[in-house]
Amino acid sequence: MVMSETSTLRDTLIDAGLALLDEGGMAALTLRRTAARAGVSHAAPAHHFDGLPGLLTAMSARAFHIFADAIFAGREAAGPDPFDRLLGTCQGYLTFASAHKGLFHLMFISPEVNRGDPALTPHSSRAYMILREACLPFAPHNATDTVLETAVWSLVHGYAALGFDPTGLTRRTFVIPPPFEALLRELVKAWQNPLAPRTDTR
Amino acid sequence: MVMSETSTLRDTLIDAGLALLDEGGMAALTLRRTAARAGVSHAAPAHHFDGLPGLLTAMSARAFHIFADAIFAGREAAGPDPFDRLLGTCQGYLTFASAHKGLFHLMFISPEVNRGDPALTPHSSRAYMILREACLPFAPHNATDTVLETAVWSLVHGYAALGFDPTGLTRRTFVIPPPFEALLRELVKAWQNPLAPRTDTR
DNA sequence: ACGCTGCCTTGACACTGTCAAGACACTTTG
DNA sequence: CAAAGTGTCTTGACAGTGTCAAGGCAGCGT
DSSP states (O other): OOOOGGGHHHHHHHHHHHHHHHHHHHHOHHHHHHHHHTTTOTTTGGGGGSSSHHHHHHHHHHHHHHHHHHHHHHHHHHSHHHHHHHHHHHHHHHHHHHHOOOHHHHTTTTTTTTTTTTTHHHHHHHHHHHHHHHHHGGOOOOOTTOOHHHHHHHHHHHHHTTTOTTTSSSOOOOOOOOHHHHHHHHHHHHOTTSSSOOOOOO | OOOOGHHHHHHHHHHHHHHHHEEEEEEEHHHHHHHHHHTTTTGGGGSSSSSHHHHHHHHHHHHHHHHHHHHHHHHSSOSSSSSHHHHHHHHHHHHHHOOHHHHHHHTTOOTTTTTTTTTHHHHHHHHHHHHHHGGGGOOOTTTOOOOOHHHHHHHHHHHHHOOOOTTTSSSSSSSSOOOOHHHHHHHHHHHTTTTSSOOOOO
C-alpha cells in the first residue's frame, strides 16, 4: 500500500462536480455525469466516495472552505469600526449566497450531504469563529454567551435563504425588501445601548 | 364537459403525496409511488398535475395553508401582551418546522416547486400578514416600514433552517444554542426602547 | 515467480419521470 | 336515437439515475 499521495482522481471528481453544479445547478449534478466529465467510467467514483452522498459531502467541505474565505474577506475589507466589521462579514455571507447558489444549497440545504462528517467541521467551525469574532465587541458581559452570534447567524441565513437579498436573482415578493444593513443595525442596537441592560436569557 | 366538481382523484393524490412525505421524507416522495398509494396507474397523475413539479406545487399550497393556521394558532394562544403575541407566532413557526419537516422543506427549500404559482400566493401571503400584524405594535412610526417584519421573518426562518431549535431533532452543534425567545427579545428591544429612536433606514 | 491488493471497467438491476397510443365512459351534437 | 367527441385512466416503452457484482490489470511484497 503506497497511499500514492491521495489519488488525484478524487480531486478531479470533486472539481468536475463543482463545475457541473455551477453550470446547471443541483439538477445537473449527477454521479454518472460527474464521472463522464472527469473522463472515467460511471462506477469509478464508488472507489473514492461512499455513493452520491459521499461526493456531495466532499464537495460541501470544499464549499465551506471557500465560504469561510469569503466572509473573512468581507470582514477584513471593512474599516476598523466594529459594526462595519460585523456588517462586512454578513455581506460576505450574502454575496457568497447569491454568487454561489449551488454551493450554498450544498452546504446548508441539501439533505443528501452527511453533515457531521468530520471532514466538514474544520472549515465550518472556522466560518463560525470568524462570525463570532465579529460579534465579540457587542457582547462584553459574558464570554460564554452565544445569543448574539446565534441571532446574527440566523438573521443573515434567513435573509439569504428567503431570497430577500436584492442583489440575488430569485426575487419573489413584489414589495422591495429593506437592505440587510437596516436589519443588522436594529438587531445590534440592543447590545450597543447601555441604557437598556439585557434581561436574563431566561 | 361537466367539470365533475373538480375530480376527487386530484385531492386523493395530494393526500397520498403528503402521507408519503410524512412517512419517509423527501426521498420517499415519488410520482409513481404517489400514484400507487392512491390506487391508480403510474401515469394517472399527469392528467391532474404538470409533472412532478406540479404535484409538489399543489402539495406546497396545502402546506402553506396548514402553516398559516399553525402560526395563527400560536399567536392567538398567547396572552394579550404584544411581545407574547409575536413570540407565540414565531413559536408556531418553529413548532411547525420541527413537526412537519417535509412540508417545511417543500414550502421554502425544494427547488422543484414552482413558487410564483398563483395557487400558492393566497395562503403564503396570509401567513405573512399574520406575522406582520404581530409586528405592528413595535413599528409605530411608519406604516410602510417593513424592516422589523423582514428581520423577524429572517430571524425565525434562519433559526429553524439552521436547526437551532432544541425541540427539533437534527442537532449538529455541540454547544446548546440559546432559546429563540432570547434572540427575539433582543431584536425587539431596539424598537421598544424610546430612548434610542431608530436611525433612518440608512 | 507467485499471489495479493488497490483502481478501474463493464454489465446488469431496479427505479425514476415522461411520452405515445389505446380503452372506456360520458356528454354533446346531428 | 346514433355518431362524434372529450375527459380520464391504463399500458407500454424510453432514456436516465444510483448501486451492486464480476472481471481485468498494473504494481507491490514475499
